[in-house]
Amino acid sequence: MTERSSTEGTPDAGSAVDGAKPDRVVVDDLTRTYGGVPVLDSVSLAFGPGLTVVIGPNGSGKSTLLGALAGTVPPITGEIRRPNVEDGSGKSIGYLPQRVPFREGFTARETLAFYARLVDGDPDAALASVGLSDAADRPVEDLSGGMQRLLGIAQAMLGDPPLVVLDEPASGLDPGMRERAFRTAAAHATDDVTVVVSTHNLDLVDAHADRVVMLARGRVAAAGDLDALRDEYGVDTTTALYEAAGRDATLSGTDDDADPARSGAAAEDKRNGPGDDGDRDVHVTGVSER
Amino acid sequence: MTADLGVTDAFAGAGTVFRRELATVLRTPGYGVLGVGLLAVLWLLVAVGGGGATGFVPAVVDLLLPAELLVPLLAVVLGYRALLADAVSGEFAVIRTHSVGVAGYVVGVLLARLVALVAVVGLPFAVIGGYVWVTAAPDTGIFATHAGVDSPLLYVRFLALITLFGAAFLALSMWVSAAATSRRGAAAVAVLAFLAGTLGGDLALIQSLMAGADPSAVAGRAALTPNGAFRGLVFETVIGVSFAQEGNVVDVGRAVGSLAGWTLFGSLASVGTLAFRERVSTVIERSRFRFAE
Numbered sequence: 339m340t341e342r343s344s345t346e347g348t349p350d351a352g353s354a355v356d357g358a359k360p361d362r363v364v365v366d367d368l369t370r371t372y373g374g375v376p377v378l379d380s381v382s383l384a385f386g387p388g389l390t391v392v393i394g395p396n397g398s399g400k401s402t403l404l405g406a407l408a409g410t411v412p413p414i415t416g417e418i419r420r421p422n423v424e425d426g427s428g429k430s431i432g433y434l435p436q437r438v439p440f441r442e443g444f445t446a447r448e449t450l451a452f453y454a455r456l457v458d459g460d461p462d463a464a465l466a467s468v469g470l471s472d473a474a475d476r477p478v479e480d481l482s483g484g485m486q487r488l489l490g491i492a493q494a495m496l497g498d499p500p501l502v503v504l505d506e507p508a509s510g511l512d513p514g515m516r517e518r519a520f521r522t523a524a525a526h527a528t529d530d531v532t533v534v535v536s537t538h539n540l541d542l543v544d545a546h547a548d549r550v551v552m553l554a555r556g557r558v559a560a561a562g563d564l565d566a567l568r569d570e571y572g573v574d575t576t577t578a579l580y581e582a583a584g585r586d587a588t589l590s591g592t593d594d595d596a597d598p599a600r601s602g603a604a605a606e607d608k609r610n611g612p613g614d615d616g617d618r619d620v621h622v623t624g625v626s627e628r
Numbered sequence: 629m630t631a632d633l634g635v636t637d638a639f640a641g642a643g644t645v646f647r648r649e650l651a652t653v654l655r656t657p658g659y660g661v662l663g664v665g666l667l668a669v670l671w672l673l674v675a676v677g678g679g680g681a682t683g684f685v686p687a688v689v690d691l692l693l694p695a696e697l698l699v700p701l702l703a704v705v706l707g708y709r710a711l712l713a714d715a716v717s718g719e720f721a722v723i724r725t726h727s728v729g730v731a732g733y734v735v736g737v738l739l740a741r742l743v744a745l746v747a748v749v750g751l752p753f754a755v756i757g758g759y760v761w762v763t764a765a766p767d768t769g770i771f772a773t774h775a776g777v778d779s780p781l782l783y784v785r786f787l788a789l790i791t792l793f794g795a796a797f798l799a800l801s802m803w804v805s806a807a808a809t810s811r812r813g814a815a816a817v818a819v820l821a822f823l824a825g826t827l828g829g830d831l832a833l834i835q836s837l838m839a840g841a842d843p844s845a846v847a848g849r850a851a852l853t854p855n856g857a858f859r860g861l862v863f864e865t866v867i868g869v870s871f872a873q874e875g876n877v878v879d880v881g882r883a884v885g886s887l888a889g890w891t892l893f894g895s896l897a898s899v900g901t902l903a904f905r906e907r908v909s910t911v912i913e914r915s916r917f918r919f920a921e
Contacts, residue, residue, distance in 0.1 A: 371916070410724075429726055429727055431725045432725065433721070433722055434722075435722065439719035439721075440717075441717070443655045452644065452647075456641050456727065497726070499725075
């Protein structure tokens with residue numbers, strides 16, 4: 339993944355998006371506002387095959403970026419270019435929003451069967467891929483939050499789309515379920531498939547991510563290969579990287595950035611909710627506590 | 629995303645959406661209760677009017693006014709949340725990533741709800757027709773080929789008109805569900821739409837006559853609203869036929885076109901609202917952003 343942004347202190351800032359490979363998802367100078375307040379501000383990135391994890395404090399623009407990648411959030415300025423499915427008729431994007439949206443009254447198998455019919459997929463194989471075969475006949479509303487998220491991941495991966503976007507798939511899950519959700523996402527991120535995931539669980543980033551994008555106040559604070567970023571910032575863990583990149587972003591911020599209402603944090607929280615309970619685990623002075 | 633799909637692909641997935649929506653309707657016990665309740669009300673109305681022995685056309689006369697209120701009411705109940713539920717939960721966005729066109733999605737939901745309308749509204753009316761068939765005097769069993777004779781075929785016409793009438797209100801209430809952003813808002817707008825649809829046309833017609841409009845134009849104007857078109861068609865093609873009168877209650881062609889037109893309008897408006905709502909808000913947001921720059 340490469341990043342191209344006006345944001346200062348960003349790694350890979352010189353990489354050219356225009357020269358990105360055709361299998362890459364290119365975000366070019368993307369700005370998105372709500373009520374005139376920028377939630378994403380001139381963001382340029384390129385996502386390649388593999389698992390890319392988007393991190394950042396609440397209101398930093400993660401869900402908006404993932405929604406834009408999935409095509410549910412139209413840009414105000416800029417554009418997003420995605421790889422086309424070869425025959426032009428298949429599913430090109432798999433998407434799990436932050437809030438699992440499935441209709442009540444249907445079992446897990448019936449829910450996936452609906453989506454599988456649309457892409458000529460196999461619902462039972464999809465259930466097995468996330469370890470939910472035993473819960474196939476349980477109504478969606480009777481599944482635990484973690485199982486619903488796994489069902490959402492299975493739905494997103496049906497039809498083998500080249501781009502899979504999962505908005506906080508580990509939100510509200512116990513450690514075992516978090517690991518399972520990320521392991522499933524990572525297993526799907528092959529040489530041909532780009533998987534983009536947002537999370538607040540930084541230990542999972544260390545364990546599974548190939549690349550990382552860190553957003554702060556709607557801008558790219560850091561982006562690139564996870565190992566390269568850790569080397570660049572001289573840190574050993576993603577938690578330390580989060581603190582270091584967040585500190586840099588704070589130092590380079592403007593007066594507007596200091597006001598969450600003006601920087602878009604309030605707008606994104608209002609739109610997407612407060613995020614997962616992992617938020618309480620992340621406290622970066624000057625970034626998440628403002 | 630699927631926004632750039634062609635016309636053919638716009639209807640992709642309609643069958644799958646239809647099956648899911650029909651399953652949802654079948655698993656909603658409330659709709660069954662509504663159907664049973666409607667049957668009880670209709671039976672009481674016919675009983676009060678003299679019972680099934682009076683024949684098909686007298687039964688239609690007894691049921692016409694209640695039908696003008698109950699059919700729109702149940703159609704609105706079936707439609708006012710049909711498109712809202714997936715939009716509010718966020719599932720519509722997920723469905724769209726599976727190459728389902730907006731038109732295909734709306735058509736799938738509309739057809740399933742139309743089947744529900746036939747079951748919840750049409751079936752009770754049909755059962756009443758069967759009751760009349762069983763209990764009516766012998767000559768009502770004649771399949772009339774000329775005016776002046778009561779006939780089961782006249783009641784079948786009445787059933788067809790009820791379905792067409794209900795379809796118009798169903799499509800319009802689905803437009804409400806496409807435009808609403810919350811369940812409460814949808815309910816409020818649906819109540820307004822129901823009142824405007826059932827009373828608004830007649831009040832406007834009365835107002836125009838009081839203002840000096842030509843009474844000979846009433847037959848044409850009455851056909852423009854769903855209720856006026858339905859009432860006129862029932863008089864012209866069911867009640868009027870039986871009584872062998874030269875009716876001039878409504879322009880039949882215009883009335884049929886009106887009911888079909890309202891159905892088409894509601895369907896297209898639902899598609900347009902779902903397809904362009906996000907784009908319109910984005911254009912507004914874009915203008916605001918550029919103005920602020």
